Amino acid sequence: MRLDIAKKAAAVGLGLALLAGCGGGGEQAADGPVELSFWAWAPEIDKVVDKWNADHPDVKVVVSKQAQGDDLVTKLMTSAKGGNPPDLAQVEFQALPTLVSNDVLADVSEWAGSAKDKFAPGIWDQVTLGGAGVYAVPQDSGPMMFYYRTDLFQQYGLTVPTTWDEYAQTARDLRAKAPDKFLGTFSANDPGWFAGLVQQAGGSWWSVDGDAWKVSVDDAATKKVAGYWSGLIAEGAIDKAPMYTPEWNKALNDGTQIGWLSAVWAPGVLKGNAEGTAGKWAMAPMPQWDPAKPRTGNWGGSTTAVTAASKKQKAATEFAIWLNTDPAAVEALVTVSGIYPAATSAQEAQAKPPAFFPNQPDFYTQAAKIAGTSSGFTWGPNVNVTYTAYKNAMGEAISAGADLVPALTKMQAATVDDMKANGFTVGG
Amino acid sequence: MSAVLVEDRVVTPPPVRRRSLVSALGALPTVVLLLGAVYCLFPVAWVLVAATKSTGELFSTTTLSVGSSLVANIGELAGYRDGMFWRWMANSALYAGVGALLSAALSGVTGYALAKYTFRGRTLIFNALIAGVLVPAVVLAIPQYLLMSKIGLSDTYLSVLLPSVVSPYGIYLARIYAAASVPEDVVEAARTDGASEVRILGSIALPMMVPGLVTVFLFQFVSIWNNFMLPYIMLADDGKFPVTLGLYTMLKQGNSVPALYTLVVTGSLVSVLPLIALFLTLQRYWRIDLLSGAVKA
Incomplete structure (x- = not known):
């Protein structure tokens, strides 16, 4: 009888082995371009990232669309604890201190410090948390x-x-x-x-x-x-x-x-x-x-952050800066993903009003003026x-x-x- | 005494009133069940109606007035991110189908062993299983995630499949079912005829247990199909998401973007269709086997 139990166990084991065959496809290739994983929720952000991928064959960014909200912060922390968070993540301003104090995010001031003057001081302060570090690149504001x-x-x-x-x-x-x-x-x-x-x-x-x-x-x-x-x-x-x-x-x-x-x-x-x-x-x-x-x-607003566990922080930071300050990228973020850019120059560059407000041609001029009064x-x-x-x-x-x-x-x-x-x- | 009996006999004839009272009482459970049915089915009816409405109609027309864009909604859903929805459906089918099948097999074999063999630690194992039934799966999701990442399996199909295969409740059910439906005599007779234990299990016991295993399969299929927390924690790549998780990403796109309500509602409708189909087909099978599984005198 013991023997039979062993046989059954073997049968179950065989089933699991068969299962293993159908799982775990698409692991990263050993050589070739650097691959960065990016968790984000902005609509159609994959189309914006495609532009980067077209111009940067050596650094490929793979978007994984996630559901926005507090749950995503929990999921990021859990994945960091498990040792396999993504390289990049879209993070709301108010979640930055939580993630920084849990050692989820990397200080990327070494590469991102120079992006400071592209943003209004009130916005930039939120990604430095008032210190010397830089924990994210601002994406959109509200x-x-x-x-x-x-x-x-x-x-x-x-x-x-x-x-x-x-x-x-x-x-x-x-x-x-x-x-x-x-x-x-x-x-x-x-x-x-x-x-x-x-x-x-x-x-x-x-x-x-x-x-x-x-x-x-x-x-x-x-x-x-x-x-x-x-x-x-x-x-x-x-x-x-x-x-x-x-x-x-x-x-x-x-x-x-x-x-x-x-x-x-x-x-x-x-x-x-x-x-x-x-x-x-x-x-x-x-x-x-x-x-x-x-x-x-x-109300709202988010950033692109690099994780502390990422082994490609420099490349990831370069992407984050490109996504949020490069004129073509920001233009795509605005028109394709429908966000309001955090970068000052991009706020001023918005000429046409939103399609839903055809009667207010100076919508974005006014909006930029109002954005300037943010506390x-x-x-x-x-x-x-x-x-x-x-x-x-x-x-x-x-x-x-x-x-x-x-x-x-x-x-x-x-x-x-x-x-x-x-x-x-x-x-x- | 006898006088009373006689009197009783004389008095009993008009049972009409009593029968009407009984039938009135008998109608009560029916009414309660009908109310329950309406309570359960109304949301389904709402989803059905809402799926026919366009974005403009969804929040502006009366709740139960049927819209005109069901086909357009399904078309739009199919086109969302180049057919991502179908991929999620296929993933769900894989997780639920393979998971439930393996779970039913594992439960059947384990349940049979626990019911028909006496070995040391049997009660201990069974009690541990009962305790397992009491622990909600949600609680285990994060520890399971940490274990899976330790062995490098997080964000794989296996990370969702493996935890779904072991179902304490399924094993419990299979054990009860094996004890009730596989008579000891039959097993003994087979042994006397020289059948090996594996043969007894495969050719005699498992066929008798089929109705119970179908039940385990259905329960597991539905619970894996509807599972949210486990895949939410385990999976990072949206290409591996099951449909529950996929719909959630469509709903929560940030407060700066409207949720894709129409698509989510239509998607919910489409995503319950396989469950309904499965129940309708397996239900028939279920009933037949409940009858044919009995020992023939």
Whole structure:
């Protein structure tokens, strides 16, 4: 009987051997050109990379499309721990400190330092994390702007708000004239959006003080923003349904939402979510807290980073710089992948407005001007924790009909606790 | 006593009312099951309807009004990144088909051994398996990834196939099934006739266990087909992605780009078709064998 078990085991082993035959195809060739693996999510970025491959037969970049989001940060960290991360990865600005503190990303200042003057200082600071190292090359940014339906604004006799007081008043006026419509919504699902509003108000959630981190997710500016939106929600002046849901898409489509506080990339989203409203939208600068000193925040934006485990860091950095500063490459990123470039010269070079905004020929001239008013921001090593806390605490407050300001205390506590648990020194 | 009995006999005749009460009670489970069916089938109906809508229609027309672009959507899906979707479907078919087949084979052999042979450590092995049933596969994904990278197998087809082959639940099911459907007498008779153990397993026991193994195959096929976490962690190359992961990359393209909702919805519909087809074909087979597997007197 033992023998039979052994025979069975052998049979299973044979099956596995057969299996091995069909797996593991396409391992890298021993000689020949250097091959770089690149994880990215920007649409059609493989077409942009093809341009590099056509001109650089000795360094071949292979794109693997991934799903964007916090999960990708986890996946990158896991693959780094397993010892086989890609050579290059698309990384959002706010994920850089997390990845750097986990030793996932390489310091490429040796090769990328000279790219500094191609970017606005506020953008460049985010890839250096305020130190001497360079951990990524900026790819795209998302300066925030206000989008509104010109036809409906005209129909209800509204003017474009330039301050937050005017925005509140416009929201109320709209509700009075058309009780089923909203000027906008407060989304408990989009922490990146809220962080952008906080940046505009001059908030600062993390800062480095010597060897210690200083965390102030509940600082005065953030409280001001949360309090402002609490008031609007309480009086029913704006909607409180989250963004990026089918309901929200429908509301953009049928004009229930006639405005959207978004970022420069909004035309692409509107085209996908509200195709029927083409040509009816216009873009304006964000409403301001202090009209004398116009500011904006950033929602989204990403970089191209080189991993610490890559054995071809120099070649990888050269590619990252090419992708984000070479005029032809950036042009392709803009037209093919639909991103808003982080490189200053490329921002100014955009002549034609987005196809969804044919009525606003100076869209990109204005956008570049607004991008110039972006506030800097230091991201901490656990933005994902703060973001999750935002979704929980804000979601709870909204469904309970409560004030949003106390939610900030919960976000602060969650952020500090997590940092301490992970061995960071957090100062008062 | 007898008087009571007689009385009882006299009283019992009008069973009509009782029967109607019974049938009313009997209808209750049917109603509950119908509600359950609607609850389960409505999302499927939604996907079916939504797949016929164009991007413009998806968020602007009434939920259950049928659109006109099903063919266009499928065409667009087929054209997405030069037919990437079909590659993902083929990958899923490979992972689920090969994985479930091997899993059923492994479960059958192991289940039979655990049910029909007495050897030292049998209970221990079986208890360990039961414990394995209780550990969700998701929890194991990251340790499995680290193991796979250590032996250089991460980002290969094998890295997803191997963990899918071993299914504690499948083995458990096969053991129970072997114990119930393969009579000890038959095995003994075969032994007396001089059949080798392998022959008994191959020609007598396994055929009797087929309905149980079909069940294991179906369970494994569905769970591998729907698996997300394991391939998500294991695979880096999008050319090896199964369809679940592929659709996810289409959905999460960053907030600066609209998700390809129509394509994802159409893709979800297309991706459940093989499961439905499999169930419909194997179900018949399943029933026949439940009957023919019994010992004939």
